[in-house]
Amino acid sequence: MTAANGWTPVALSASIEAGTSAGTQIDGFEIVVWRDNSGKAHVWEDRCPHRGMRMSFGFVRGDHIACLYHGWQYDTGGQCRYIPAHPDLEVPATIKIPSYAVTERGGVIWTSLKETADALALPVVSDDVTPIRSLYIDRSIEAIAPLLACLPVDGADVTVELLSSGAVLFTSGAVKLLIAGQAIPPEKCALHIAAIGAVDASTRKQIAKWAENARRMIEAAPVAPIAKVA
Template sequence: MADWMPIALGRDVPPGVTRAVIVEGREVMIWRGEDGVAHVWEDRCPHRGMRLSLGFVRGNALNCLYHGWQYGSGANCLRIPAHPDLTVPPTIRANAYAAAEAGGMVWMSSTGADAPPQLPELAPVLSLAVEAAPERVLAELGGSTARALVTLPLAGSTLHIGWHRVHATKTMLHAVGADIDIAAATAHLRALRQNLEQGAAA
């Protein structure tokens, strides 16, 4: 599939918030500072391995909950409270992924080698977990695992559905649209989930 993948709706990560996400079995987290920029990092503090998603945002920095190590938006450690006079070595860094926002979704890339997706701003509908493999989900939607986005005609408009693999048998869908009937789109996706999950259980 494409290097860039959508992992959340932008509206679900407002400024000052952290959010844990599982992407292809990896624990990652999203956080957004006061400047409005979303960051995607490995959900692990380099110090003791505490989940950074349990930390707190202050301004444009993320603080680990365990010992309060503070990281800047560039993933570099800015401050170690137990050693307030220490000049923190630049080698102490959180593991950051390339991140971008497009079409109302937060996207991540493991390499950042390709340019991030270019999409118009679209209104969020919902994110939805489906207990089925992405191959089955995308086949039902008429999409392909080679593409990170599926377009679906719905009630005279177009629903855009981003997806990412949580693990082999679970898929996250992130739906957005322009002038979309949100109630109809939500009902459609929930019915899709029910059909897929009932089929998996049969």
């Protein structure tokens, strides 16, 4: 479950609402994931070029995001467009935040940490999904993949199908999940989990409970695969 040809999942689509931002990491590299007010997602380096403040601490206004420290505003391409202390200044083109390719698929926001990338490299999965949660685990992404097959939902048989190098299709009984893995710093990762299709509130609660139990079992597991648990 490593990045799919450079694409890495960074959040569930539903967790980043229009006009909001959130900071996260890819292998220790800090990024900000944000949506402008039209609903389009963006992924940038999480640093204002002025004094290094994290842009994820800032605020979104329309199609701009502003740094919390001095209010410098950046457009959706990362270009600084307005400096409150110098309102009449034509901002130099060199004041720009690195921005990266971003797309949404299967209810997940993906980035490639470069300006353009081939979306055909992303996993083929329906966009008819129900977001469950992003699960943060104190284990490496490499250690988790072989353990998923040992974590059934209510004792049902498990199959784990590799959709791409960044995601798997987890099936246990009637439960079918897209699980997209994000490496954060060493020995930490996030699993962004969405149920395929619409699920009712009871099933969603069941899956969320399974996910929390899976986190505990994975973190407690020895290096060798663990035995099946109900």
